[in-house]
Amino acid sequence: MFSKTCKYGIKATLFIAQKSQFDERVSLKEIAAAIDSPVAFTAKILQLLAKEHIINSIKGPKGGFEIDKVQLPKITIKQVVRAIDGNSLFIGCALGLNECNEKEPCPMHDNFVSIRDQLNETLASSNLLDVAVDLNLGLTVLKR
Amino acid sequence: MFSKTCKYGIKATLFIAQKSQFDERVSLKEIAAAIDSPVAFTAKILQLLAKEHIINSIKGPKGGFEIDKVQLPKITIKQVVRAIDGNSLFIGCALGLNECNEKEPCPMHDNFVSIRDQLNETLASSNLLDVAVDLNLGLTVLKR
DNA sequence: TTTATTTCGGATAAATTTGTCCGAAATAAA
DNA sequence: TTTATTTCGGACAAATTTATCCGAAATAAA
Numbered sequence: 120m121f122s123k124t125c126k127y128g129i130k131a132t133l134f135i136a137q138k139s140q141f142d143e144r145v146s147l148k149e150i151a152a153a154i155d156s157p158v159a160f161t162a163k164i165l166q167l168l169a170k171e172h173i174i175n176s177i178k179g180p181k182g183g184f185e186i187d188k189v190q191l192p193k194i195t196i197k198q199v200v201r202a203i204d205g206n207s208l209f210i211g212c213a214l215g216l217n218e219c220n221e222k223e224p225c226p227m228h229d230n231f232v233s234i235r236d237q238l239n240e241t242l243a244s245s246n247l248l249d250v251a252v253d254l255n256l257g258l259t260v261l262k263r
Numbered sequence: 264m265f266s267k268t269c270k271y272g273i274k275a276t277l278f279i280a281q282k283s284q285f286d287e288r289v290s291l292k293e294i295a296a297a298i299d300s301p302v303a304f305t306a307k308i309l310q311l312l313a314k315e316h317i318i319n320s321i322k323g324p325k326g327g328f329e330i331d332k333v334q335l336p337k338i339t340i341k342q343v344v345r346a347i348d349g350n351s352l353f354i355g356c357a358l359g360l361n362e363c364n365e366k367e368p369c370p371m372h373d374n375f376v377s378i379r380d381q382l383n384e385t386l387a388s389s390n391l392l393d394v395a396v397d398l399n400l401g402l403t404v405l406k407r
Numbered sequence: 408t409t410t411a412t413t414t415c416g417g418a419t420a421a422a423t424t425t426g427t428c429c430g431a432a433a434t435a436a437a
Numbered sequence: 438t439t440t441a442t443t444t445c446g447g448a449c450a451a452a453t454t455t456a457t458c459c460g461a462a463a464t465a466a467a
Contacts, residue, residue, distance in 0.1 A: 120264060120352065120357055121357065121358075122424075122425090123359065123424080123425065124424075124425075126357075126358050126359040129358060129371075130358055133370055146442095146443070146444090147443075147444070148443095157425085157426060157427080158427095159426065159427050159428075160425065160426045160427080162444075162445085163425095163426085163446095165444085166444080166445065166446080169444090169445095176443095176444060176445085177433095177434090177443085177444080178432075178433045178434060178442090178443055178444045178445075179432095179433055179434030179435055179441095179442065179443055179444080180434065180435045180436065180441065180442040180443065181434090181435060181436090181442080181443085182433085182434075182435085182442075182443045182444065183443075183444085184444090196371070208264065213264055213265065213270075214265075214270050214273060214274055214405075215265075215267065215270040216404070216405075216406070216407060217407060218407045223404050223407065224402075224403050224404070225403060225404065225405070226277055226394045226397060226398060226403040226405070227273075227340070227389070228403065230385045230389060231385070233381065234378065234381050234382055234385060237377065237378050237381060238378055241374045241375070241378060245371070245374060250370045253370060254370060258368075259368050259369060259370040259372070260360070260367050260368070260369065261358075261360075261369070261370070262360070263360060263361060263362045263367065266454075266455090267454080267455065268454075268455075290412095290413070290414090291413075291414070292413095301455085301456055301457080302457090303456065303457050303458070304455065304456045304457080306414075306415085307416095307455095307456085309414085310414080310415065310416080313414090313415095320413095320414060320415085321413085321414080321463095321464090322412090322413055322414045322415075322462075322463045322464060323411095323412065323413055323414080323462095323463055323464030323465055323466095324411065324412040324413065324464065324465045324466065325412080325413085325464090325465060325466090326412075326413045326414065326463085326464075326465085327413075327414085328414090
């Protein structure tokens with residue numbers, strides 16, 4: 120479904136979001152420890168997310184990563200997925216055809232319309248604040 | 264969603280199914296041409312599908328691949344997907360957690376329950392005969 | 408029996424994804 | 438200003454997926 124890179128990216132973003140609720144900035148090491156991911160690889164992903172303006176990065180001592188608190192309810196998981204895996208999950212053909220549409224559909228086309236719709240709906244309506252609140256309440260986890 | 268290997272596998276299976284409707288056996292070359300896939304790689308995938316008893320392979324002149332006609336309505340796309348990509352799409356955690364369940368769910372767990380259900384339902388109810396009929400009527404395509 | 412055709416199976420190679428390393432740049436604090 | 442800390446960015450490496458090659462095995466037909 121999602122690439123490994125994307126899974127790390129989502130988890131990292133959610134951890135940063137959780138801490139950003141309380142204006143807490145987190146470091147690369149803390150993030151990697153919290154989501155159980157390779158440090159150096161996680162650095163690359165965070166760099167990408169920063170370039171895409173999904174998170175903010177601050178260099179130097181006391182630096183780290185954070186998300187503007189007021190932006191939390193406006194940023195969605197879908198944005199994170201698109202930034203990392205692109206939009207092939209949302210618009211590509213399930214069987215990999217280059218030109219697959221209503222006129223010349225692949226055999227799975229119709230079946231996947233509703234799955235895709237639901238995936239879109241789910242990811243586009245999952246905002247960082249809601250998910251961060253659940254994390255904070257201990258209702259959900261990022262490890263194990 | 265599906266690996267490239269799996270996409271080739273599904274398309275190859277459907278092409279064989281289409282021809283098997285009329286007891287026509289098809290060769291590796293015909294299959295690769297019909298689904299626009301690399302010949303040698305397709306051979307590997309067909310070999311795997313034959314081992315999993317989803318298709319039959321016949322060696323020698325006039326050999327090739329076929330599916331028992333009476334089995335067509337009983338074989339589902341889900342079986343093909345499972346044979347190639349395994350069942351991680353159906354049972355694995357969307358964020359890659361090893362232990363993700365109702366007790367300790369990942370942040371996406373609840374959201375993905377219905378998506379997964381629908382994916383299951385869709386793939387488990389897509390049998391080869393139905394899809395082959397559509398292909399034969401030209402309602403769907405395996406290329407472009 | 409010989410030949411031609413076709414899949415099988417193992418080795419290898421290319422491409423992509425995942426992951427590491429390390430010096431550079433930024434910057435807060437001493 | 439110097440030092441320590443932290444992210445940045447480029448090169449490199451390992452692992453996995455995708456793809457190729459080729460001789461072996463099977464088998465239908467000449």
